[in-house]
Amino acid sequence: MGMDDCPPPLVIFSVERSTESGITTSVGREMTLTRRVDVKYRDNRTSYIDRLWLAGEVELTNTRDQAARVRYRHSVPFDSWFIARPPAGSPACVEEGAVVALWEVRLDARESVTIDVSWSVDLFDRADLNRDGVVDVEDLGIFLTYYGTEQRIADLDDSGIVDGYDLGLLFSRWTG
Numbered sequence: 122m123g124m125d126d127c128p129p130p131l132v133i134f135s136v137e138r139s140t141e142s143g144i145t146t147s148v149g150r151e152m153t154l155t156r157r158v159d160v161k162y163r164d165n166r167t168s169y170i171d172r173l174w175l176a177g178e179v180e181l182t183n184t185r186d187q188a189a190r191v192r193y194r195h196s197v198p199f200d201s202w203f204i205a206r207p208p209a210g211s212p213a214c215v216e217e218g219a220v221v222a223l224w225e226v227r228l229d230a231r232e233s234v235t236i237d238v239s240w241s242v243d244l245f246d247r248a249d250l251n252r253d254g255v256v257d258v259e260d261l262g263i264f265l266t267y268y269g270t271e272q273r274i275a276d277l278d279d280s281g282i283v284d285g286y287d288l289g290l291l292f293s294r295w296t297g
Protein backbone atom coordinates (compact mmCIF):
# COMPACT_ATOMS: atom_id res chain seq x y z
CA MET A 122 0.00 0.00 0.00
CA GLY A 123 2.95 2.35 0.39
CA MET A 124 1.41 3.60 3.60
CA ASP A 125 4.54 3.35 5.69
CA ASP A 126 7.30 3.95 3.22
CA CYS A 127 6.86 7.61 2.39
CA PRO A 128 10.12 9.46 2.88
CA PRO A 129 10.34 11.49 6.10
CA PRO A 130 9.92 15.27 6.03
CA LEU A 131 12.84 17.46 5.05
CA VAL A 132 13.46 21.00 6.21
CA ILE A 133 10.22 22.90 5.72
CA PHE A 134 10.40 26.06 3.70
CA SER A 135 7.81 28.67 3.11
CA VAL A 136 5.72 28.59 -0.03
CA GLU A 137 3.29 31.26 -1.11
CA ARG A 138 -0.04 29.83 -2.13
CA SER A 139 -3.01 31.31 -3.92
CA THR A 140 -6.14 29.58 -5.15
CA GLU A 141 -8.27 30.63 -8.08
CA SER A 142 -11.04 28.65 -9.79
CA GLY A 143 -10.12 25.54 -7.81
CA ILE A 144 -6.47 25.56 -8.83
CA THR A 145 -3.85 26.31 -6.19
CA THR A 146 -0.56 27.83 -7.28
CA SER A 147 2.47 27.43 -4.99
CA VAL A 148 5.66 29.39 -5.41
CA GLY A 149 8.63 29.31 -3.08
CA ARG A 150 12.37 29.38 -2.62
CA GLU A 151 14.59 27.78 -0.03
CA MET A 152 18.19 28.86 0.32
CA THR A 153 20.74 27.30 2.61
CA LEU A 154 24.53 27.46 2.65
CA THR A 155 24.68 24.44 0.36
CA ARG A 156 21.70 24.58 -1.96
CA ARG A 157 18.87 26.53 -3.45
CA VAL A 158 15.44 25.19 -4.33
CA ASP A 159 12.96 27.15 -6.44
CA VAL A 160 9.50 25.66 -6.75
CA LYS A 161 6.51 26.56 -8.84
CA TYR A 162 3.59 24.21 -9.26
CA ARG A 163 -0.18 24.06 -9.52
CA ASP A 164 -2.54 21.48 -8.06
CA ASN A 165 -6.25 20.79 -7.51
CA ARG A 166 -6.17 20.28 -3.73
CA THR A 167 -9.31 22.36 -3.27
CA SER A 168 -11.39 20.98 -6.14
CA TYR A 169 -10.57 17.28 -6.67
CA ILE A 170 -13.34 14.75 -7.19
CA ASP A 171 -11.70 11.48 -8.20
CA ARG A 172 -8.17 12.52 -9.06
CA LEU A 173 -5.59 14.64 -7.26
CA TRP A 174 -2.91 16.09 -9.52
CA LEU A 175 0.06 18.40 -9.32
CA ALA A 176 1.95 19.94 -12.23
CA GLY A 177 5.07 22.02 -12.13
CA GLU A 178 8.80 22.31 -11.98
CA VAL A 179 11.49 22.65 -9.38
CA GLU A 180 14.92 24.12 -9.97
CA LEU A 181 17.57 22.55 -7.77
CA THR A 182 20.93 24.27 -7.40
CA ASN A 183 24.01 22.98 -5.67
CA THR A 184 25.75 26.07 -4.35
CA ARG A 185 28.77 24.16 -3.04
CA ASP A 186 32.16 23.84 -4.69
CA GLN A 187 31.83 20.09 -4.77
CA ALA A 188 29.28 17.58 -6.00
CA ALA A 189 26.33 16.94 -3.72
CA ARG A 190 22.92 15.34 -3.58
CA VAL A 191 20.01 17.74 -3.44
CA ARG A 192 16.57 16.59 -2.40
CA TYR A 193 13.14 18.09 -2.74
CA ARG A 194 9.92 16.83 -1.17
CA HIS A 195 6.36 18.08 -1.13
CA SER A 196 3.13 16.95 0.44
CA VAL A 197 -0.42 17.67 -0.70
CA PRO A 198 -3.26 16.98 1.75
CA PHE A 199 -6.56 15.36 0.83
CA ASP A 200 -9.67 14.30 2.72
CA SER A 201 -8.85 10.99 4.40
CA TRP A 202 -12.32 9.71 3.49
CA PHE A 203 -10.74 8.99 0.13
CA ILE A 204 -8.29 6.21 -0.69
CA ALA A 205 -5.41 7.38 -2.90
CA ARG A 206 -3.79 5.02 -5.41
CA PRO A 207 -0.67 6.25 -7.20
CA PRO A 208 -0.13 4.51 -10.55
CA ALA A 209 2.84 2.15 -10.94
CA GLY A 210 6.09 4.01 -11.32
CA SER A 211 4.70 7.24 -9.89
CA PRO A 212 7.05 9.41 -7.83
CA ALA A 213 4.16 9.90 -5.41
CA CYS A 214 3.35 7.84 -2.36
CA VAL A 215 0.55 8.09 0.16
CA GLU A 216 0.61 8.66 3.87
CA GLU A 217 -2.28 9.43 6.18
CA GLY A 218 -4.26 12.14 4.44
CA ALA A 219 -1.52 13.33 2.09
CA VAL A 220 0.19 12.52 -1.16
CA VAL A 221 3.96 12.85 -0.74
CA ALA A 222 6.59 12.98 -3.45
CA LEU A 223 10.37 13.15 -3.17
CA TRP A 224 13.07 13.80 -5.75
CA GLU A 225 16.80 13.50 -5.28
CA VAL A 226 19.43 14.45 -7.81
CA ARG A 227 23.22 14.45 -7.76
CA LEU A 228 24.60 17.77 -8.87
CA ASP A 229 28.13 18.78 -9.72
CA ALA A 230 29.69 21.82 -8.09
CA ARG A 231 27.58 24.92 -8.78
CA GLU A 232 25.29 22.91 -11.01
CA SER A 233 21.63 23.73 -11.43
CA VAL A 234 18.92 21.53 -12.90
CA THR A 235 15.20 21.93 -13.47
CA ILE A 236 13.07 18.84 -12.95
CA ASP A 237 9.45 18.06 -13.70
CA VAL A 238 7.68 17.28 -10.41
CA SER A 239 4.25 16.49 -11.84
CA TRP A 240 2.14 13.55 -10.72
CA SER A 241 -1.46 12.38 -10.68
CA VAL A 242 -3.15 10.04 -8.22
CA ASP A 243 -6.56 8.39 -8.48
CA LEU A 244 -8.85 8.90 -5.49
CA PHE A 245 -11.50 6.39 -4.54
CA ASP A 246 -14.38 6.87 -2.19
CA ARG A 247 -13.79 4.77 0.94
CA ALA A 248 -17.20 3.17 0.36
CA ASP A 249 -16.18 2.12 -3.17
CA LEU A 250 -14.94 -1.21 -1.87
CA ASN A 251 -13.97 -2.68 -5.25
CA ARG A 252 -12.37 0.64 -6.32
CA ASP A 253 -14.16 0.84 -9.66
CA GLY A 254 -15.26 4.45 -9.33
CA VAL A 255 -18.87 4.01 -8.21
CA VAL A 256 -20.58 3.01 -4.97
CA ASP A 257 -23.21 0.51 -6.00
CA VAL A 258 -24.77 -2.89 -5.40
CA GLU A 259 -21.44 -4.64 -6.00
CA ASP A 260 -19.93 -2.74 -3.08
CA LEU A 261 -22.96 -3.55 -0.98
CA GLY A 262 -22.44 -7.23 -1.76
CA ILE A 263 -18.82 -7.05 -0.67
CA PHE A 264 -19.79 -5.06 2.40
CA LEU A 265 -22.35 -7.65 3.51
CA THR A 266 -19.76 -10.44 3.39
CA TYR A 267 -17.79 -8.47 6.00
CA TYR A 268 -20.73 -7.45 8.13
CA GLY A 269 -20.11 -8.24 11.80
CA THR A 270 -16.38 -8.72 11.26
CA GLU A 271 -13.43 -6.46 12.00
CA GLN A 272 -12.41 -6.30 8.33
CA ARG A 273 -10.85 -2.86 7.96
CA ILE A 274 -11.78 -2.26 4.34
CA ALA A 275 -15.48 -2.31 5.29
CA ASP A 276 -15.06 -0.61 8.67
CA LEU A 277 -15.78 2.77 7.12
CA ASP A 278 -15.90 4.73 10.39
CA ASP A 279 -12.84 2.99 11.87
CA SER A 280 -14.78 1.87 14.93
CA GLY A 281 -13.20 -1.61 14.95
CA ILE A 282 -16.31 -3.47 13.83
CA VAL A 283 -18.29 -3.57 10.58
CA ASP A 284 -21.80 -2.67 11.63
CA GLY A 285 -24.92 -0.64 10.85
CA TYR A 286 -23.08 2.67 11.13
CA ASP A 287 -20.81 1.58 8.30
CA LEU A 288 -23.81 0.49 6.27
CA GLY A 289 -25.29 3.97 6.75
CA LEU A 290 -22.06 5.54 5.53
CA LEU A 291 -22.03 3.28 2.50
CA PHE A 292 -25.57 4.32 1.56
CA SER A 293 -24.73 7.99 2.17
CA ARG A 294 -22.09 7.67 -0.57
CA TRP A 295 -24.31 5.68 -2.93
CA THR A 296 -23.92 6.56 -6.60
CA GLY A 297 -25.90 3.61 -7.94
Ligand SMILES: [Ca+2]
Binds near residue numbers: 252253256257259260
Ligand atom coordinates in the same frame (compact mmCIF):
# COMPACT_ATOMS: atom_id res chain seq x y z
CA1 LIG B 1 -17.56 0.15 -6.47
